[in-house]
Amino acid sequence: MNDAAGTALLLKPEDVPPVREYNAAGRSPFLLTCDHYGRLIPRILGDLGLPEGELARHIAWDIGIAGVAEALSKHLDAHLIVQRYSRLVIDCNRPPHVASSIPRISEATTISGNEGISREAAALRRAEIFDPYHRRIDEIIDQRGSAGMPTVLVSLHSFTPVYAGIARPWHIGTLYHRDAHLPPLLLKLLRAEGDLVVGDNEPYAVSDETDYTIPVHGEARGLVNTGIEIRQDLIAEESGQRRFAELLARIFREIEATLFAEAKD
Numbered sequence: 001m002n003d004a005a006g007t008a009l010l011l012k013p014e015d016v017p018p019v020r021e022y023n024a025a026g027r028s029p030f031l032l033t034c035d036h037y038g039r040l041i042p043r044i045l046g047d048l049g050l051p052e053g054e055l056a057r058h059i060a061w062d063i064g065i066a067g068v069a070e071a072l073s074k075h076l077d078a079h080l081i082v083q084r085y086s087r088l089v090i091d092c093n094r095p096p097h098v099a100s101s102i103p104r105i106s107e108a109t110t111i112s113g114n115e116g117i118s119r120e121a122a123a124l125r126r127a128e129i130f131d132p133y134h135r136r137i138d139e140i141i142d143q144r145g146s147a148g149m150p151t152v153l154v155s156l157h158s159f160t161p162v163y164a165g166i167a168r169p170w171h172i173g174t175l176y177h178r179d180a181h182l183p184p185l186l187l188k189l190l191r192a193e194g195d196l197v198v199g200d201n202e203p204y205a206v207s208d209e210t211d212y213t214i215p216v217h218g219e220a221r222g223l224v225n226t227g228i229e230i231r232q233d234l235i236a237e238e239s240g241q242r243r244f245a246e247l248l249a250r251i252f253r254e255i256e257a258t259l260f261a262e263a264k265d
């Protein structure tokens with residue numbers, strides 16, 4: 001959003017754009033998204049009232065997923081689109097009308113920089129961070145459609161190993177709601193690995209109130225889709241990120257062969 005002089009009101013020239021793309025010419029049917037890729041905060045918002053320790057925690061971003069997403073994009077030759085600002089600024093996987101879109105509290109942490117936020121300030125965050133990201137995903141899906149390229153939407157996330165004092169046993173989980181096609185295939189192949197604790201809609205399921213990317217870009221547009229959640233302690237280091245990227249690349253190649261063999265029947 002711009003003021004009368006055409007200057008952005010939230011993101012200034014010293015702030016990076018929210019959207020970043022990797023491998024935009026990738027030929028894979030998989031379109032990868034990463035809503036919680038980054039933990040930047042627009043300069044004008046300071047630290048949102050939080051110490052650095054809080055801003056490095058899972059409440060600010062999906063720890064480890066950036067490395068997995070970038071490597072997976074390379075392995076699969078897949079277009080990856082990511083959003084670089086912290087979900088504490090605005091959560092790009094929440095409908096903007098829900099309270100957790102700009103959280104006043106996350107797990108047990110109060111986000112003082114979000115308390116009492118005006119409607120105008122919230123609208124700016126949406127206009128300069130949330131909207132450009134989702135507009136770009138829309139455009140990419142449109143362009144792929146016009147070019148006759150199939151799109152399978154994969155939304156990549158990571159989850160904290162302990163939430164509100166409860167340990168989570170899963171290593172990786174599929175997240176879905178209305179797609180009954182891809183998630184079962186993915187579950188089957190992940191379980192066949194033998195050494196993974198696989199969550200079926202765990203640690204949580206997709207819903208219209210708690211999610212945005214899958215319901216809006218996947219389900220509403222009729223794309224085959226799934227979300228993936230990887231436990232953060234397994235991908236905190238580069239070796240783990242590499243391991244999961246290689247594992248998912250192998251599994252997605254197999255899924256691609258299955259999906260497109262069925263399409264030819």
Ligand SMILES: [Zn+2]
Nearest residue numbers: 036062157158
């Ligand atoms: Zn996430």
